[in-house]
Amino acid sequence: MPNTKSPDTKPIAMKLPTGPQPPQPTVPSSSPQPSSTAESQKAVADLPVSARQQLDALQLANRQTTLARVAEVINRQAGERSELLLDVRGKSLTVDAAIGKTSLEPGDWVKIMRAGNELQLMGKLAPAQATVVARALAQHLPWQQNLESGLSRMLASLNQGLKPDPSPGQLPSARVTQPLPEAARQSIQQVLANLPTATSLKPGSGGQEQPLQQVKQWIAESGVFAESRLAQTPSAALPDLKLAIGRVITALLAQQGQGPEQFTRITPLASPELVQAPLQFPQAMTPSPASASSEPTTVGQMLRLLAGMLNRITVNQLHSQVLAARGAGDAPAPLSTVLLELPWVTPQNEPKVAQLRIDQHPDERSDKRDSKKAATSEWRLALAMDLDDAGPLHFDVALRQQSVSARVWAEKQSTLRQVNEELPLLRQSLTDLGLEVTDLECRRGSPEGSVTRLEHRLVDTRA
Secondary structure (H helix, E strand, O other), X not given: OOOEEOOOOOOEEXXXXXXXXXXXXXXXXXXXXXXXXXHHHHHHHHOOEOHHHHHHHOOOOXXXXXXXXXXXXXXXXXXHEEEEEEEEOOEXXXXXXXXXXXXXXXXXEEEEEEEOOEEEXXXXXXXXXXXXXXXXXXXXXXXXXXXXXXXXXXXXXXXXXXXXXXXXXXXXXXXXXXXXXXXXHHHHHHHHHHOOEXXXXXXXXXXXXXXXXXXXXXXXXXXXXXXXXXXXXXXXXXXXXHHHHHHHHHHHHHXXXXXXXHHHXXXXXXXXXXXXXXXXXXXXXXXXXXXXXXXXXXXXXXXHHHHHHHHHHHHHHHHHHXXXXXXXXXXXXXXXXXXXXXXXXXXXXXXXXEEEEEEEEEOOOOOOOOHHHHOOEEEXXXXXXXXXXXXXXXXXXXXXXXXXXXXXXXXXXHHHHHHHHXXXXXXXXXXXXXXXXXXXXXXXXXXXXXXXXXXXXXXXXXX
16 A cells, blocks of 8 residues: 555645636547537536536545545636646546645655545655655766766876865965865775776686676675675675765865754756756766866865765765666566676776666566466676777677677777677687577678656656
8 A cells, every 4th residue: 555645634635626627638539429429528628517516427435545646736816726637547637625735746646535525635645666766766867977088187186286265365375285184085986996997807708707797896895785785784894986986075074074964955066068968868978077286176176076976976876766766668677787886997007987778677578377487588788888998888788598699899990890800709709608699790880879868757768
């Protein structure tokens, strides 16, 4: 039974105005009606309808309760009264109610009860989990910071330190750069020490146990997986980026004599490309950010930067839930979706980010009469990364039981040629793992990204 929040201490009366009924959804008829019949039906619809007739049409007995959806808040009148259009059992019903301070918006669900020739508002249903997630996602969207550029600034602060924020009337030259607080320095150094390097996985090591375990560990220590483990073991020391950012923020605020609660007053710093396409994942490849300026960042700027990075990680987590919870659209929804951004460092100690999307789809080709085959899933992996020499690369891999297909996208012509030369070796490596390679190709350019749109608090997840 859904949770219901009581709008007030007692039910609210909802009066039904006497007059023509709201237009009801109609089903097109296969044969045209005579004009005289249509005109007579219109005349009947225009006749005043009593409240009792309207309630009887809903087949709602006295003292019987049902659920209704708020279709529209037509008019918010003075004296805290509102005219509402409700969807009740597939029919539209206009009511007038003194809802007071009760917040009702289109799309809300309410519990109503018939009381004679009136309705009573018994309570408002708590929002569905999908709605809560979508609203939280919409709140974080405008304030995302690119993790790659944010990490560059974080690592630069290890050597450069931070400048204090200017005081009123203070000259810029009077501000002396200060080293990072020890707690912040240790957190950043721990992140750097645990980041994968370009040489962590050697070519051809995919079938070895150690590299496989290393990849599993990287994923398990990131995002929602790390937070789940932390919830089970609060004292766990995990090298997760989000947790490390939180520790740096706490240390910087403490240096300013402020508590963690002051963090909510900080306006996050957003990256322009994430403002333009906040829900595109993998994100379109952009040129690598310029190397960190020789001018140290101020404490306030660093806090804003860290706030934007936290929002970016949170958006990826919420976005994953929205994609997995979608129930409509042209394409069938995946059973589960995980969006991750995995940072790593180049031999020059420069941070990079690989964007990883994993979807689990039901196998529509399976025989539903066979429970084992019906339970078969197809796993799809999309990996995007930008390498110094090879340039932007995008990998699309689909795995169904022992069958695998892969497509590689490369923007540079030289990289495209090199990948095509390596395709036979890749095919052999996959075959050696016991997989049947059904399709393997490399294309020039980049794939068209899938974008999630949030409109009027409803989630449209069609590409």
